[in-house]
Amino acid sequence: MTDRAIRATSLLAFAAVVAFGASQVELTNSIAHFLPKGEGSVLEAVSRRLADSQLSRRMVLSVGGEGDRIAAARELAAALAEDPEVEWVQGGIDDQFLETIYQLYFQRRAYFASSDPEREIPERVTSEALTRRAQEVKRGLQSPSSPLITRSAPADPLGLFQEIIARVRGAETSLSTRDGHLVTRDGERAILLVGLRSSPFSYANQAPLVDSIAQRFAELNARAGGGLELEWSGVNRIAVISERGMRDDVNRMSAISLAGVGALFFFLFRSWRSLLVAMFPPLAGMACALALSITVVSPLHAVTVGFGVALVGVAIDYPIHLLNHHALARNATSAWRTAAAIRPSLILGAGTTIVSFSALMLTDLPGISEMGAFASVGIAAALLVTLLCMPAFLREAEPVPPLHRRSAEKLEAWVRGAGARPARLWVLPLGFVALSLWGVPRIEWMDDPALLTLVDRELTDEDERVRAAISDFDGGRFVVGLASDPQGAIELNDEIWQRVASSIQAGELGGARSLHSLLPSESMQLRNVAALRAQPDLAEQIDARFSGVGFQPGAFAPFSAYLRDLPSPPLRVSDLRGTPLERLLDAMLVPVGDEVAVITYLRDVRSPDALQARLAGLEAHYFDRAELLREIYQGHRKTTLLLIVAGSAIVFLVLLIRYRSARLALTAFLPAVLVATATLGVFGTLGIPVNLLNVVALILVMGMGVDYGIFLVDSHSESGRLGATLLSVLFSCFTTVFVFGTLSLSMHPALRSIGLTTGVGILLAFVLAPTLLVIGVRSHRPEESR
């Protein structure tokens, strides 16, 4: 194939891959990508499940400020009800809701008398208790609602249905209502609850909804005089705004990186063409990685794409190496020949980097694994394009600016000159060792994944405010019970509720919202009926005590008949399906893989250990999501460090096989290891917290550190070639530092972590690699390296 044909084919293929990637790519900022996907512990599974469950598919809008807030909320609700992304909107508790509760519970009231029927029911039907109850009913008859009481009391003298209503309303929401609309308890804000049809992390679905709400509210606020204000709570809104921020961030970083790298190229080569040619392999590599990734995983995490942009800084090393060696070749030769000459170094360098990144694919954090796969594919593709396509774009004799050649010669002279006094050079690696020993033990590990996602503080504060206004239950602390099926979970929940209730009574817990309020187990319901029926002469007792305070004898005969006949079977999950209570049920009974989790929401957890101790012996756990995620991340950070060690051992083995000399293998390998530990040492010394992504970024640093080592070792024996390599390494170092330097300016904390680690690491690598080369090869004869 001719050079022209190769150029045309490769450019066409590149355009096709870019077009495919650009048209198909969908980004996400979901924290679920950084939660374990494997079996893990059940709590990990619950955590992952909750991150993208029905619970996160909802949004709360809170209208406050000056003006008719309720009217504005109603108008907004009407508009939302027509939005295709909105599954349901709730602005009030209507008659239908109350009617549903009546239909479901009134005829079943005896099933719900108590959560400890054998103990509590006898206490409720003592003479004193019945007399107190009779007086209470009589007092109620003096109120305007007496017509309601006169109808319900004969069939329900114990007030069982009244208690059910109180429990269900307590479980439903802590909101109040005004003019039939949901408002906060202080009445200052009108509330809308909104259910979403698709994932809150789906940008394509959520962005139009978020924009539409903002626009609609702006319109109605303008009509209302401009005094209203809207606050939101919802994962979807945060995800949409974050993704927009990420897109802007990636675009900005790409522009700055390309401009910076372009300027460097122009300074060194005085040729825009060289820049374009050198950019082709890394861009092609990233385009291939993107295209391949989205065919396997969609949506891609924004951090992966940001990481991909950063990889340009690594992959550009290969074309720079080729470009430099070809330009500085003493005799005019074809680019294909130059490529063939440096091919072993490039393959070895890229291969070791790919090995390092491939190790990341073994982790069960989807986000990290995704980054490992993306980098491996991207680096491999960039290498192939460098070796198989790029020479076709280079002329036989590339013009070389005088500065370029002079720089290479001076670098080579300096390194070879330094070899005459190798003892002094030991100061540098020993300094790195000292820095590592001092700094690494002082590292502050930061294992909270929430800190790695891009979230605007104002948005999260607003989200917190709205959530606090509608519910005082802690969104991140639960008791989770697990069973093989819904029925088992509900039965387990009876016992969980007993323990949680005793914890509340002991002051370890402020309160709880449990499925038990809506749906105790069938066996518990039947126990209630049995306990009521077991009370000797209950009908006569009620009749006697109530008539004692002025009720007509025999007035409560309907209750006796009800208890005898029981017109409805116990309440089951299926009875709640299709009713307004279904949403509550779904928030508390969550499928997790093959199991079913029953979740009890907690308020004001004062003693987690005591609560956990009370749950002993049950298939239930106290679950502090933030604490759990910290533990998970700590584990993964340690695992990733071990993977790096294992990957490094493989890399060293490969180098040993390649060079058949421990000294040369160490010369190529040690810069990477020392730079990684020294980078961590810098962070520990300066008090910069280190997270999982810093550790991942160390692989980048080590990959490039090994590349530098290999390139230098491979070229040290040949006069003139070492200069070209040193210049390549210097240039690569500049481009990398430039790319990752811009990454450290990113708004996204994860990308900032990667940028900072890589920027610091590569600078250290550039200093260390030539130094170790001089030390390592000072007594090594050129023939040995061949």
Add this chain to the structure above:
Amino acid sequence: MRSQRRPESSSVPCRVWFAFVALAWAGIVEPASAADAKIDSLESLMHELALTDSMRAEYTEEKHLALLSEPLESEGVIVFVRPDRFARHTLRPGKARLVIRGDELLTSDETGEDRVDLSQSDVAKQLVGSLVDVLGGNQAALQANYEVAFQAAGSGAWSLQLSPRSSRVARFVEVIDIEGVGREVASMALREPNGDRTVTRFRGFETGLGLSEAELDALFSAARRTQARPTAQGEDGGTPDE
């Protein structure tokens, strides 16, 4: 415990009196007693009632319920402030308080307090709100919820018969009979389909209470269980929970 003093109406009676007489002479104010008002239609009744910005009366109530062996009797004070605030303080047999503020119903007694959003339930709203609509002369609301039959009985006396339009409300209320003279409601009788009856009689009507903001807050606030007992004369009154 002494209840709050009403500073305005009791401390400046002379000034109010002179101002009133001066305005009357100037023909700006036409003093009219309740009985003087000409009431010969529902519209004229509602018009007259709508002129009352605030009122207070004592009440006695008898409930004849099939559920009880004896009628249930109670007595206390009602206060109405236009447009939609109403309080009923029961003094006997037990202390209890009921406050309506628009669509909000607050109740309290020795066992605790409760708040109900009346807009959630048409039935509750109509059961509680019919007297407020009458006292406020809210003809539109009355006619929206009830078939209203008006009868004039001469000398300013009148009677209203309210039959619920909603079948759901009709399950609890068969008819409400209200009688009065001029701007004063004398009695209200609520009859239920099951034969239960509640008869409330009012006396000691006072209008134009001139309540200050603090007194209004005290009367109609959610949490206060001890309240001033306002009168047009400015005397301190007992409180339901004292």
